[in-house]
Amino acid sequence: MPGGIVILGAGQAAAQLAVSLRQGGRDGPIRMVGDEPYAPYQRPPLSKAFLKERPPADSLLLRGAHYWTDHKVELHLGTAAAAVDRTRKIVGLRDGRMFDYDTLVFATGTRARDLPLPGIDLPGVFSLRKIDDVRRLRPALDDARRIVIIGGGYIGLEVAAVMRQEGRDAVVVEAEDRVMKRVAGETISEFFDGLHRSRGVDIRLGCRLASIDGDDSRASGITLTSGERIAADLVLVATGARANDDIAKAAGLLCEEGIVVDDFAHAAPDIYAIGDCARFYSRRYGRKIRLECVQNAIDQAKAAADAILAKPKPYDPVPWFWSDQYEIKLQITGLLDGFDAAETIGNPADAKFSVEYRKGGKLIAVDAVNDGRAHMLGRRRIAADLPEVGGG
Ligand code: FAD
Numbered sequence: 001m002p003g004g005i006v007i008l009g010a011g012q013a014a015a016q017l018a019v020s021l022r023q024g025g026r027d028g029p030i031r032m033v034g035d036e037p038y039a040p041y042q043r044p045p046l047s048k049a050f051l052k053e054r055p056p057a058d059s060l061l062l063r064g065a066h067y068w069t070d071h072k073v074e075l076h077l078g079t080a081a082a083a084v085d086r087t088r089k090i091v092g093l094r095d096g097r098m099f100d101y102d103t104l105v106f107a108t109g110t111r112a113r114d115l116p117l118p119g120i121d122l123p124g125v126f127s128l129r130k131i132d133d134v135r136r137l138r139p140a141l142d143d144a145r146r147i148v149i150i151g152g153g154y155i156g157l158e159v160a161a162v163m164r165q166e167g168r169d170a171v172v173v174e175a176e177d178r179v180m181k182r183v184a185g186e187t188i189s190e191f192f193d194g195l196h197r198s199r200g201v202d203i204r205l206g207c208r209l210a211s212i213d214g215d216d217s218r219a220s221g222i223t224l225t226s227g228e229r230i231a232a233d234l235v236l237v238a239t240g241a242r243a244n245d246d247i248a249k250a251a252g253l254l255c256e257e258g259i260v261v262d263d264f265a266h267a268a269p270d271i272y273a274i275g276d277c278a279r280f281y282s283r284r285y286g287r288k289i290r291l292e293c294v295q296n297a298i299d300q301a302k303a304a305a306d307a308i309l310a311k312p313k314p315y316d317p318v319p320w321f322w323s324d325q326y327e328i329k330l331q332i333t334g335l336l337d338g339f340d341a342a343e344t345i346g347n348p349a350d351a352k353f354s355v356e357y358r359k360g361g362k363l364i365a366v367d368a369v370n371d372g373r374a375h376m377l378g379r380r381r382i383a384a385d386l387p388e389v390g391g392g
Contacts, residue, residue, distance in 0.1 A: 003100030006091055008081045009107035010034025013275030013297035015062045017105060018073045020305035030073045031099055035080035038131055046134050047158040048324045057131050084251040103308055106248055106259055106273040110241035110292060119212030124219035125235045128155060144233035148222055152179035154323040156238035157192060161325040164199045171202040171230055185336055187355050188367045191348045243277045258290035263314035265304035274300045283316050284386040285337050293321040318382045331375035334365030334382045362386060
């Protein structure tokens with residue numbers, strides 16, 4: 001029997017790929033190998049409503065349980081892929097099984113970035129990327145009065161918002177001089193900094209960490225290189241993610257902190273990579289990018305499906321992303337690549353405004369706060385201003 005399509009990873013991008021392949025009329029085996037014990041689920045609520053409202057894990061599933069059996073997509077869950085033999089076209093799983101493939105797709109996502117710090121392995125130190133992380137974190141949060149969050153990116157701030165809504169003390173420790181520096185412009189950082197402080201979050205900027213403190217039983221706080229000690233009942237590390245590209249690298253694929261793919265999500269003959277684990281050249285922005293957002297997981301999976309179905313369409317997105325903090329929705333579209341002008345539209349004091357970023361007169365990014373219309377228009381206007389693949 002031909003090996004069919006094997007998808008490594010069973011997350012957002014893997015799910016969309018399998019769905020698009022079946023919708024496109026692809027028969028034959030599709031196997032998905034996921035190291036988590038869950039069918040494909042959406043990750044964004046983990047740091048938002050799921051953390052706060054504690055619905056059953058089923059509420060996160062991207063498709064009902066029957067979808068996969070009805071569409072003959074085999075899910076092999078709770079087991080990791082360990083190696084790929086490209087010559088024999090075989091994937092070896094950690095549990096010893098081997099699957100042949102005709103087409104192999106990496107959809108392995110990201111993992112929390114290592115933070116080499118004394119005390120990082122103490123009980124009471126958590127990260128947040130998976131359902132099982134929330135399962136461990138949530139009861140510990142319930143017992144905590146004061147938490148320290150390392151990292152003032154969107155995940156750290158979303159958790160800080162939930163903590164304040166529950167009446168817990170939250171300290172956010174950020175190495176940069178402003179929060180969300182990697183994804184948003186200064187006006188947006190200022191707005192969210194003010195928002196969190198007004199709700200009682202203790203934000204510390206420009207901090208370097210010396211250690212996480214505690215004893216064998218639990219973490220009890222952190223120490224900064226300045227010598228200052230910040231006590232905590234629990235420490236959450238939210239310092240970003242790195243691509244799961246180790247297996248691809250070991251199989252000889254080109255990886256640059258992300259599996260390098262072309263406009264069609266193609267990494268090598270009969271091998272694709274999609275979603276958070278893939279890096280590709282954006283003609284719109286003139287550099288290779290690796291995106292960590294649902295939009296990219298879905299749209300790049302669709303592009304890979306089109307290519308596998310022999311209807312290739314180049315993929316060169318205007319990326320977009322959202323974050324929910326308290327009652328505020330931030331929507332970010334485009335990339336802040338070397339903008340030379342920024343214009344704020346509306347008044348941040350009204351908690352409804354947007355910021356437009358231009359480079360050489362062209363709109364390259366729009367950050368919108370509680371302004372869905374500005375976000376939608378921004379996406380269209382950036383697409384019009386920046387040429388896409390083949391557009392010049
Ligand atoms: P994932 O959904 O991460 O799936 C990859 C899967 O592959 C994982 O289950 C992983 O464990 C598995 N895997 C890895 N290695 C192996 C292996 N060797 N064998 C088998 N399986 C393996 N995006 C937004 O746009 N908006 C948001 O508000 C937002 N909030 C987020 C909040 C949190 C807490 C997190 C963690 C992410 C958030 N994201 C958000 C990002 C978004 O969830 C990701 O961009 C998206 O899930 C990427 O899809 P993916 O399929 O590439 O990877």
